[in-house]
Amino acid sequence: MSVIVLIPAAGMGSRMGSAVHKQYLTLAGRPILAHTLALFDDHPAIDHIYLIAPAAEVAYCQAEIVNRYRFAKVRGVVGGGKERQESVRNGLAACAGAAGDIVLIHDGVRPFFPTTLLEPLLATAARVGACLLGVPVKDTVKVVAEGRVAATPDRATLWQAQTPQVFRYELLAAAHRRAVEDDFFGTDDASLVERLGEPVAILHGSYRNIKITTPEDLVLARAFSKHQEIPTT
Numbered sequence: 394m395s396v397i398v399l400i401p402a403a404g405m406g407s408r409m410g411s412a413v414h415k416q417y418l419t420l421a422g423r424p425i426l427a428h429t430l431a432l433f434d435d436h437p438a439i440d441h442i443y444l445i446a447p448a449a450e451v452a453y454c455q456a457e458i459v460n461r462y463r464f465a466k467v468r469g470v471v472g473g474g475k476e477r478q479e480s481v482r483n484g485l486a487a488c489a490g491a492a493g494d495i496v497l498i499h500d501g502v503r504p505f506f507p508t509t510l511l512e513p514l515l516a517t518a519a520r521v522g523a524c525l526l527g528v529p530v531k532d533t534v535k536v537v538a539e540g541r542v543a544a545t546p547d548r549a550t551l552w553q554a555q556t557p558q559v560f561r562y563e564l565l566a567a568a569h570r571r572a573v574e575d576d577f578f579g580t581d582d583a584s585l586v587e588r589l590g591e592p593v594a595i596l597h598g599s600y601r602n603i604k605i606t607t608p609e610d611l612v613l614a615r616a617f618s619k620h621q622e623i624p625t626t
């Protein structure tokens with residue numbers, strides 16, 4: 394059984410609004426995407442990595458990210474799609490023939506994933522079929538419609554989904570096929586498996602495992618990268 398990592402990094406970073414796509418912005422002198430890839434390239438549990446890049450930037454990512462930082466486990470750089478889900482689907486197609494393997498999906502813009510969580514994630518996904526990281530929400534959450542509060546769900550049941558999200562390859566491939574058939578778009582991969590009625594486990598992630606989405610996140614990320622002693626959970 395191999396562990397295959399797919400890194401979707403084909404987004405346009407519209408909420409960041411930076412001149413270059415956010416995955417290439419630097420933290421401690423290296424592109425965010427290079428920090429993220431290093432988490433997996435350096436880890437003994439990982440066998441193969443596929444990087445999913447904007448279609449027009451495949452050659453750039455191969456030269457300036459994979460070759461420049463010498464990521465030895467990257468087997469290919471794949472062009473992404475308009476939505477994140479399409480990008481992951483392209484990654485799954487690139488490693489077709491991975492039946493029996495485990496596939497791990499991790500956002501290219503989450504460079505602070507604590508890799509101490511990798512072994513429990515992989516073990517749980519192998520046992521259950523699907524496992525993601527998440528953290529309980531800290532704030533009270535409102536459901537809002539047309540400028541009015543419609544509901545206040547019980548916070549005790551609410552978690553924020555993170556990546557990595559890890560699956561048996563055949564299960565995730567089937568979930569993506571079903572989503573295409575149903576013309577369904579989800580904002581993460583676990584939601585596609587949930588729609589099949591299959592069990593999805595969740596493990597406590599880290600509040601530090603932020604997705605760098607808006608300019609405030611970049612400020613936080615730069616602070617994290619300067620103060621590595623900040624607790625990871």
Ligand SMILES: Nc1ccn([C@@H]2O[C@H](COP(=O)(O)OP(=O)(O)OP(=O)(O)O)[C@@H](O)[C@H]2O)c(=O)n1
Nearest residue numbers: 401402403404405406407408475476477480501
């Ligand atoms: N069509 C897409 C959209 C997103 N992603 C990737 O999915 C991860 C999480 O997405 P997000 O943070 O939403 O990134 P963007 O789509 O780039 O951001 P925005 O929605 O602000 O444009 C990122 O690593 C992003 O590059 C992708 O591979 N393909």
Ligand SMILES: C[C@](O)(CO)[C@H](O)COP(=O)(O)O
Nearest residue numbers: 477500554555556580581604
């Ligand atoms: C997969 C994800 O990172 C889990 O939080 C998130 O759902 C990606 O969502 P986005 O819409 O691409 O920001």
